Amino acid sequence: MKKQPHYPAIAGTIFLCLRHTGFLSLFLLSVTVCAQQTTLVTGRILRASNGEPLVGASVIIKGSTRGTITDQFGRYQITINRPVELIGRFIGFQDMVQPALPKGNRSLTIDFRLVSNDMQLRDAIVSANRVDEYLQKVPVAASVISQRDLERRSTYNTLEALNNVPNLITDSWLSSQASFSIRGLSTVFDNVGFESTVALYIDDAYFSRSFAFNSTLMDIERVEVLRGPQGTLFGKNTVGGVVHVISEKPEFANNGQIELNYGNYNFFQARAKVNRELIRNKLAVRLTGAYTRRDGYINDKIPTIEAVNKTDFYGFRGSALYTPTPKTTITLRGYYGKDGDSENTFVYSSKPDNDPVGVAADKGLNTSQNVPNTFTRQQYGTVAKGEFKLGRNTLTSITAFNNSVDTYFGDNDVSSANVSLWGRTQQLQNISQELRIHSPRDEKFSYIGGLYFLNEQVGAIDTFSLQKDFLPVGEAILEKHVPNGELFTSEGYTTNSTIQSRSMAAFVSGSYELTKRLRLTAGLRFTTEQRRLSYWQQISNQFVNGQPLGLIDIYAVNVGEKSTPVERNADNNVLTYDLGLDYRFTPFMMGYAKYVRGFKGAGFNTSVTTDPDGTGLVFKPEFVNNYELGFKLKPSERTRFNTALFYTDYINKQELLDQGTRVRVANAAKTQGWGIETEFSGILKNFRVDVATGYLHLRYIDFPFGTDELGSPVNYAGNQLLKAPNITVSVAPEYTIPITDQFRVFVGMNINHTGKAFNDISNSALVARQAATIVNGRLSLAPRNGKWSVALWGKNLTNTLFIQHGWEYDWGNQIAWSRPRYMGVEVYLNFL
Known part of the structure; x- marks a missing residue:
């Protein structure tokens, strides 16, 4: 009859050998890595309507506190070592849940396309301090007309965009030439020697006269109205405010x-x-x-x-x-x-x-x-x-x-x-x-x-x-x-x-x-x-x-x-x-x-x-x-x-x-x-x-x-x-x-x-x-x-x-x- 090997004795011998040869820690690490292989998950969070990236959106592992946020291109990356569910989240949009199943893969690509959520107010962004910040954190009297507002209110020019701003009125008694008045201080186009009292900007470019300010809106992300003097950071002729x-x-x-x-x-x-x-x-x-x-x-x-x-x-x-x-x-x-x-x-x-x-x-x-x-x-x-x-x-x-x-x-x-x-x-x-x-x-x-x-x-x-x-x-x-x-x-x-x-x-x-x-x-x-x-x-x-x-x-x-x-x-x-x-x-x-x-x-x-x-x-x-x-x-x-x-x-x-x-x-x-x-x-x-x-x-x-x-x-x-x-x-x-x-x-x-x-x-x-x-x-x-x-x-x-x-x-x-x-x-x- 064939003699069976004595497994406990063999295991003990291997353990002693590894211990004395310095390989014990390496062996245990290898076993752990094989048991829990890490998978890198990458992808993007995009707006479902047009595929544009959402910057600062969150990706969270469901049931945990671990997560990450997207960069300026809407990209994220996170590591997992087991099957999980990932939650894509951005204020003003509905959460989206995606399964992440490693299945032996060392990398996965999972994109999120988020749909607008009408049940939440989106955080408005304003550049009152010449950098983008959340409106609620900036100590300035400001109004932000978002792209959503422009669409929902059928806005087709600058005058219509500003209708909902307090203490602001607009006129246009010559074709395509707008006049703005904020807190009783107005722009005019009747005298080229009289610069606007309200500073007008398009993409950081200053317009000193309202007759040169194009009133037809095209690809607009938002319109900011800063009320009151803004002369320190915006400079010229802002005693009334900034549009x-x-x-x-x-x-x-x-x-x-x-x-x-x-x-x-x-x-x-x-x-x-x-x-x-x-x-x-x-x-x-x-x-x-x-x-x-x-x-x-x-x-x-x-x-x-x-x-x-x-x-x-x-x-x-x-x-x-x-x-x-x-x-x-x-x-x-x-x-x-x-x-x-x-x-x-x-x-x-x-x-x-x-x-x-x-x-x-x-x-x-x-x-x-x-x-x-x-x-x-x-x-x-x-x-x-x-x-x-x-x-x-x-x-x-x-x-x-x-x-x-x-x-x-x-x-x-x-x-x-x-x-x-x-x-x-x-x-x-x-x-x-x-x-x-x-x-x-x-x-x-x-x-x-x-x-x-x-x-x-x-x-x-x-x-x-x-x-x-x-x-x-x-x-x-x-x-x-x-x-x-x-x-x-x-x-x-x-x-x-x-x-x-x-x-x-x-x-x-x-x-x-x-x-x-x-x-x-x-x-x-x-x-x-x-x-x-x-x-x-x-x-x-x-x-x-x-x-x-x-x-x-x-x-x-x-x-x-x-x-x-x-x-x-x-x-x-x-x-x-x-x-x-x-x-x-x-x-x-x-x-x-x-x-x-x-x-x-x-x-x-x-x-x-x-x-x-x-x-x-x-x-x-x-x-x-x-x-x-x-x-x-x-x-x-x-x-x-x-x-x-x-x-x-x-x-x-x-x-x-x-x-x-x-x-x-x-x-x-x-x-x-x-x-x-x-x-x-x-x-x-x-x-x-x-x-x-x-x-x-x-x-x-x-x-x-x-x-x-x-x-x-x-x-x-x-x-x-x-x-x-x-x-x-x-x-x-x-x-x-x-x-x-x-x-x-x-x-x-x-x-x-x-x-x-x-x-x-x-x-x-x-x-x-x-x-x-x-x-x-x-x-x-x-x-x-x-x-x-x-x-x-x-x-x-x-x-x-x-x-x-x-x-x-x-x-x-x-x-x-x-x-x-x-x-x-x-x-x-x-x-x-």
Whole structure:
């Protein structure tokens, strides 16, 4: 019989051998590794609707506390040694669970495509400190209009995008040229020598004049509105705040979208974008385009004039994202846009006590003008942004070039009488460079500092003429008969302005954690500016028997000559600063207090003048002291509440005086006021509501302004600031109805109420913007993955009309009406 081996003895012998030969630990490690082989799981977390990466999303092993987050490309990696379930998670999206089964593999690839979750509020991102941060952590009064908001509210231009921001109103009484007013401080395009009081940015590129700011939205990631002075970090002309449009960056993914809209007034809009990854995780490009066409809502009785009363725009944008190393990101952007025709908004309103030219006021939205309102604009520019990691710090370089040229010509009296014609060609060209470096924002001490340079040239040529029907108005003003006036046909003037501007600044802002809850922030900015104006104005008279009739002398005189223009300088060297404290009561509740000293540089009156020496061509800089208390609360993923209370004190506030044919800027010696803003967002099951309210009480305290007809001094003290409504209220309810597991219906409204606002410093009721409530709505059908959508939308459903803007002229008043009810259908498709 064969003898069986004695296994315990053999095992003991092997154990002793391994122990004495030093191989015991190696043997035990090998057994452990063979028993628990490690598998590396990698993949990406993407948005299901278009395949774009979600940065900062989480991947967690179900039933454990172990997990990781995605990088800037949406990538993650995690190790496992047994079959598990992985949870992909991102705020505002539904969790997705994926099984991870090693099965002897040393690596697995598992991607997550997350579907939007309407049951949670997404964390809004804002760059108020020139770096991306969560809105609830930034001690600034800010509103963020997200891409979701733009889609759900059927937003097709910048004006519509800003309807839900408290203490902000918008106007557009010339085609494609927008005006913004934040806390009673507005942008204008009536005077090229008057820079915007609200700073306008597109992708970190600054636009000093609103006439160069493209109002048609294309591939927009979000629109940020920072209320109150932001001069330390954003610099020039931010006493009112900042409107910053941020476009989508190229993503390391392949996707695209097509959107088509059609509505009444022959409205048609097509927008499309395509994103392509050319080199994996290295190079991606995005191309976008838009075309908008719409007939005007003011009806002109003359067919040839009515034929050009429309909006016609097309534009393109291209961008590239290059990441040669994990520490270097380079983004290049370029754009081109062209406006073709002008959509008229004006009608003649005569005067309440008489008809200066014997013409009755226009009725409703109907008019009869002498010449068509024509408008063309061409814009193009580039922005190059580089971000370089230097240890824990980041160096950012932004180089921008922008060019805009537009030409307008139209019937200046907007009546059937042949009284006056006016036209303007204006151009802006600038080159800017910014360098800044910042530390991580979550450190005990964080900082940001940098240098800024802007070189700019702005120019305008105004042409104006008085026509034959002006004669009775001129004789009434002169209080005398004009000899040979019956022979009068035309007199006019030409005004030419060129502004060379150079601005340089150095800035630094630091934040120090005094305690775990209390943080101190302080900032300084030194700005030096040099501006030079070249100005000349020439009148043209009609001569009868060798003598000029001289009617144009009422409004203009000769100032300088084309060969020897009048020159003026406006230089500023100013230190501005801010100081603030914020206290975190809980991780979800913050309060802050801040003080900001801001300024806006001196400028030029470039419109028509009756001063032959040009002594009033320069106006003084303005300064502001702003005090603010704020509170931010987000107790859950379904509720958010923010509020801010502020007090503002202005010295030499710059105000635009639009007095018929005379447009100039004057300084109000003292202006004060206060206001409050609140914003609330809440979700309950499938219902969401966003509510924003604003209240303003801003008054001129001392504003002497010449004398009246009796020679008595005029002071506008006590008057309300122009374009500063006392109240703004926005309510945007929406309801999502799941009709099957795969489809849902969305019903949303957008109700906006704006209180009475004045369009001039004298607070004339005749041309004031009356209080009005506008109701918009949207009904759409879409699958849960958001791949496509079909929607019906309506704007101003109650057909409420209000005066956007108004002017008082010697020959009669004119007003610009708001847009009446318009409706349409929208179809969009996301593709991969």
